[in-house]
Amino acid sequence: xxxxxxxxxxxxxxxxxxxxxxxxxxxxxxxxxxxxxxxxxxxxxxxxxxxxxxxxxxxxxxxxxxxxxxxxxxxxxxxxxxxxxxxxxxxxxxxxxxxxxxxxxxxxxxxxxxxxxxxxxxxxxxxxxxxxxxxxxxxxxxxxxxxxxxxxxxxxxxxxxxxxxxxxxxxxxxxxxxxxxxxxxxxxxxxxxxxxxxxxxxxxxxxxxxxxxxxxxxxxxxxxxxxxxxxxxxxxxxxxxxxxxxxxxxxxxxxxxxxxxxxxxxxxxxxxxxxxxxxx
Numbered sequence: 001x002x003x004x005x006x007x008x009x010x011x012x013x014x015x016x017x018x019x020x021x022x023x024x025x026x027x028x029x030x031x032x033x034x035x036x037x038x039x040x041x042x043x044x045x046x047x048x049x050x051x052x053x054x055x056x057x058x059x060x061x062x063x064x065x066x067x068x069x070x071x072x073x074x075x076x077x078x079x080x081x082x083x084x085x086x087x088x089x090x091x092x093x094x095x096x097x098x099x100x101x102x103x104x105x106x107x108x109x110x111x112x113x114x115x116x117x118x119x120x121x122x123x124x125x126x127x128x129x130x131x132x133x134x135x136x137x138x139x140x141x142x143x144x145x146x147x148x149x150x151x152x153x154x155x156x157x158x159x160x161x162x163x164x165x166x167x168x169x170x171x172x173x174x175x176x177x178x179x180x181x182x183x184x185x186x187x188x189x190x191x192x193x194x195x196x197x198x199x200x201x202x203x204x205x206x207x208x209x210x211x212x213x214x215x216x217x218x219x220x221x222x223x224x225x226x227x228x229x230x231x232x233x234x235x236x237x238x239x240x241x242x243x244x245x246x247x248x249x250x251x252x253x254x255x256x257x258x259x260x261x262x263x264x265x266x267x268x269x270x271x272x273x274x275x276x277x278x279x280x
Contacts, residue, residue: 088115110135
């Protein structure tokens with residue numbers, strides 16, 4: 001009887017074996033699980049490829065050059081068609097000089113240069129910058145040179161300059177400055193005697209009465225005074241005629257492009273013949 005009982009148990013176990021095999025984890029949903037794992041693997045490969053191109057931050061790194069000269073790191077992003085400032089984590093080394101000339105940047109927002117606290121020079125000339133928020137240069141306490149010439153700036157608050165306590169050279173020329181009340185604080189700052197190298201060649205484009213007048217030479221007291229109507233004896237109201245702008249000689253600094261890398265030089269191609277002069 002014991003032998004027969006063992007045989008019966010063996011037969012029952014063998015008969016149940018296929019059903020046990022069918023219930024192995026993954027067997028019932030094997031195709032669906034395989035597809036999910038394949039999809040996850042493909043997504044992971046895409047992420048890895050994207051990170052290999054863009055660096056650990058996942059932000060696309062522009063085709064810029066990192067150059068060391070005189071033991072200082074230059075990041076050259078000129079002519080890259082950039083519309084914003086790249087994140088500082090894009091670079092393998094902390095730059096001292098950031099060259100962003102001849103791009104398509106239209107605005108500088110608050111905190112645009114966070115992470116660039118070691119910069120001593122910043123070249124933003126020949127962009128399309130028309131707006132600079134008050135906190136755009138926050139953190140640039142070591143910056144000594146800022147080039148903003150050849151842009152589309154019409155107004156700028158002096159608050160934007162406050163974070164740059166060591167700023168010695170500021171270029172603002174060839175911008176269509178609108179010399180009205182919002183510019184009063186900036187013009188007063190530029191006219192402080194110790195700021196003799198800030199905005200030297202910048203000129204007004206508006207109003208017509210101040211056109212081509214240098215910001216350094218404008219009386220800031222007049223900027224917030226509106227033109228008052230003038231009445232004649234018959235009671236008719238007229239407005240004073242604004243004088244024609246005074247024309248002066250063209251300045252090479254206005255017509256030429258000045259650069260600081262790889263050395264200080266002026267590009268006066270197609271601008272007539274001018275003698276070279278230091279633009280600082």
